[in-house]
Amino acid sequence: MKKMLAILLAMLLCIGCVAAMAETTIQWWTPNWDEPESREMAAEFEALNPDIKVELVITDWDTYKSRVTAAISDDNAPELYSVLTTDVVPFAQLGLLEPLNELGAAAGVDFDDLLPSAVAIASIDDTVYGIPFRHDGSGVYYNVDLLKEAGYDSFPTTWADMVEMSKALTKDGVYAFAQPLGNQANAVTRLVQQLYTYGGDVLAEDGVTCTLDSDAAKSALNTIVSSIQEGYASPSSAELDNTKERDLFGSGKLAFYISGPFDIDTLLADYPELNFATAVIPGLDGMACTTANGWTIIMASKAKDENKEAAAKLLAYLTTPENQARLTDSFPASYTALAYEQFATDYLKPFADQLENSKPEPTYTRWAEMEPIIYEYIQYAVSGSMSVDEACESMAADITALLSY
Numbered sequence: 114m115k116k117m118l119a120i121l122l123a124m125l126l127c128i129g130c131v132a133a134m135a136e137t138t139i140q141w142w143t144p145n146w147d148e149p150e151s152r153e154m155a156a157e158f159e160a161l162n163p164d165i166k167v168e169l170v171i172t173d174w175d176t177y178k179s180r181v182t183a184a185i186s187d188d189n190a191p192e193l194y195s196v197l198t199t200d201v202v203p204f205a206q207l208g209l210l211e212p213l214n215e216l217g218a219a220a221g222v223d224f225d226d227l228l229p230s231a232v233a234i235a236s237i238d239d240t241v242y243g244i245p246f247r248h249d250g251s252g253v254y255y256n257v258d259l260l261k262e263a264g265y266d267s268f269p270t271t272w273a274d275m276v277e278m279s280k281a282l283t284k285d286g287v288y289a290f291a292q293p294l295g296n297q298a299n300a301v302t303r304l305v306q307q308l309y310t311y312g313g314d315v316l317a318e319d320g321v322t323c324t325l326d327s328d329a330a331k332s333a334l335n336t337i338v339s340s341i342q343e344g345y346a347s348p349s350s351a352e353l354d355n356t357k358e359r360d361l362f363g364s365g366k367l368a369f370y371i372s373g374p375f376d377i378d379t380l381l382a383d384y385p386e387l388n389f390a391t392a393v394i395p396g397l398d399g400m401a402c403t404t405a406n407g408w409t410i411i412m413a414s415k416a417k418d419e420n421k422e423a424a425a426k427l428l429a430y431l432t433t434p435e436n437q438a439r440l441t442d443s444f445p446a447s448y449t450a451l452a453y454e455q456f457a458t459d460y461l462k463p464f465a466d467q468l469e470n471s472k473p474e475p476t477y478t479r480w481a482e483m484e485p486i487i488y489e490y491i492q493y494a495v496s497g498s499m500s501v502d503e504a505c506e507s508m509a510a511d512i513t514a515l516l517s518y
Contacts, residue, residue, distance in 0.1 A: 137423040138166040140191035141431075142181060144408075145173050147195065150439045158430050165423045185209050190413035192424035198409040201235040201243040202476045210242040211412040211421060213428075217244060220425035222432060231446040234473040235409050243409035244428055245446035246437040250403035250471045251306065252464040253392040254362060254376065255369035259287065268369070268392035272310075272336070275395045279345035282368040289368050291347035291361065292337050294495060296354035297488040302404055302474065303371070304491060306394070307333035309402035309472050316477065321516045325487070326509035335501045338494050351495065363387055374443040374464040391463045396470075405471035407446060444468075479516060486511050 143151040148171055155167040170191065172180060181194050186209060196204075204210050218224065224232070224241070228248055235243035255268050263282050269275040279289030293299035305315065313329025316322065324330065340346035347353070347367065358370045363384035371394060380387060394401040410428050412421065430436065437445035438453055444465065445451060456465075477483065487508050494504035 136164055136166055137420055138168060139193065139420055139424045139427060140168045140170055141410075141427065142170045142172055142177075142184070142191060142194040144177060144195055145171050146442075147440055154431060154436055154439070158427055161430075162423075162426060165426065167427060185411075185413045185415070188415055189417055190415040192412055192416040192420055193428055194411050194413070195246075195408055196243070196411055198231065198234045198243065198245055198248070198407045199474045199476045201409055201411060202237060203478050203480070204411065205237055205240075205242040206478055209414055211414045211416070213241045213244060213412065213425075214239075216412075216421065216425045217241065217429065220422070220429040222425075222429045226434065226447050226449050228446045228448065228451075230405065230468070230471065231407055231409075234405070234407075234476065235411075243411040244432045245407050245409040246432050247409075247441040247443060248405065248407035248446040248468070249373050249375070249443040249464060250405040250467050251371050251373055251394060252403070252467050253369055253371055253394055254359075254380070254389055255392060256362070256365065256367075257388045257390050259365075259368040263368075268390075269395050270393075270399055272395050272397060272401070276340075276345070279340075279368075280343075283345045287366060287368060288347040289345045290340075290370050291353050291358050291367055292340060292350040292495075293354050293358055294337075294350045294491065295352045295357070297484060299355050300491055301484050301487050304333055304337060304487065305475065306402065306404050307336050309404065310396045315475055315483070315512075316516075320477075321513065323483075323509040323512035323516070325512065326506045330509075331501055331505045334491065334494055334505055337491065338501055341495060342497075351492075362389075374461055377460045378442065391460050393463050393467045400467065400470050403467050403471045404474040405468060406474045407444075408441075409446075482515060483512050486515070 151169055155169055159165065159167055178200065181196060184191050185194065185204065222244055227245065231245040231248035232241060235241060235245055253268055259282060263278065265278055269278055282289040293303060308330055311329035311332045313327050313333065314324055317324050341348065341350055355372055358367065359372060359376050359379065361367045362370045363380055380389060394403055396402065410431060412424055412428065416424065434445065434447040434449035437447045438450045438455065444456060490504040490508040493499040494501050
C-alpha cells in the first residue's frame, strides 16, 4: 500500500510539473491610474484562460516612457505595454514592435470596430503596431454664470469673438483664461493646436526642414503672446500647467480653459457648486483644430515568440468594447463602445464633435529633442526678449540644424 501511495504521489507531482510547464506567463505594463481595472481584467482573463498567467507591472506618468523604452529594447522583452498612441510609431520605426494585423485578427481583435483616426496614429502605412483603447482631444470648459454676467448665453464659435468676450470677462481679479506655459508638453501642445488651426505644420514633407518660421506658425505663436500682453490671459501663465489651470477655473479665478474630457469627473467631484458647461474650441471661421492622442496597447517584437499568441489573446480581450469603456476616463477607440450611454452626456458631446477636426500630436522620431527647442523660444516670445517673428525663425533654424545630422 505504501508503495502504491508513493507511486500515486509521484504521478501527481509529474502531472503538476507538466501543468506548470504548460502554463504561459506574460507581462502587461499598465499605468497606475488604470491599476484597479487592470487587476480586475487580468484576473478575469486568467479565469477564462487557465493556461495563461498575467503579471502586471505598474508604471507612472513621470517615468513610464524611459522604463518602457528600456524594457522593450531588451532581448526576451516583456510582452504588452499600455503607451501613449503617439509613442507607437517611434517605437515601430526602431523595429521594437510586433506587427498586429494578422496576429491581432487571429486573436479576435475587431479592426472594423476601431476608430480609423486612432488606428492611423498607431500604424505605418497599412501595418498596425498598436491597438488603441482610448482616443481624445481637447475642448473648452466654461463658467456658465460668469459668461451670463458678461452677457453671453453660449460660448463663441470664432477666436475673434472669443477674444472680444475675454476682454469683457477679465475684471475684479478674474481672468478670461490662461496659457499653460509652466509645463513644456502643455505649452508646446497649445502652440501646435494653434498651428494646425492656421493650416501649418512642424516639418516639411522631407521630414528634415522645420516650417515653424511660416506665417501660420507666427500667427499661432502670436495668439499665445498677445493674450498675455493684452491682459485677458492670466499673468501667472508662466507658472501654470493644465492641472493648475483646472484648479483656477474650479475656484472661479478663470472664466474658461482648454483641456481634455478627463477633467469632467474631477471638476464634478472637487467643485460640486460650480456651474460649468463645455464647448468646442473656437477657430478662425468656426471650430479650431485640436491635437488628438490616446492610449494604445503594443507588443514587443523582442518578446519570446512562443508567448506572442497568448499575449495577443490578452491584447484582444483588453481591447473589446466593454473593456475599452472600463479602461478610459474619456473616450474609447471603439465605435461600439462610443455608443454606450456613459459617453453620450452633454459634457462629453463637444469633445466628440471636436474630434471631427483633429490631427495627431507630433509623432516624429526626434520629437523629444525638438520639443524643448520650441518651448525655449515660446518663453522668449512671451517674456518679450524676442519678437514673435524672431522666435519662430530661430526655432525653425535650430530644429532644421538638429535634424540635419
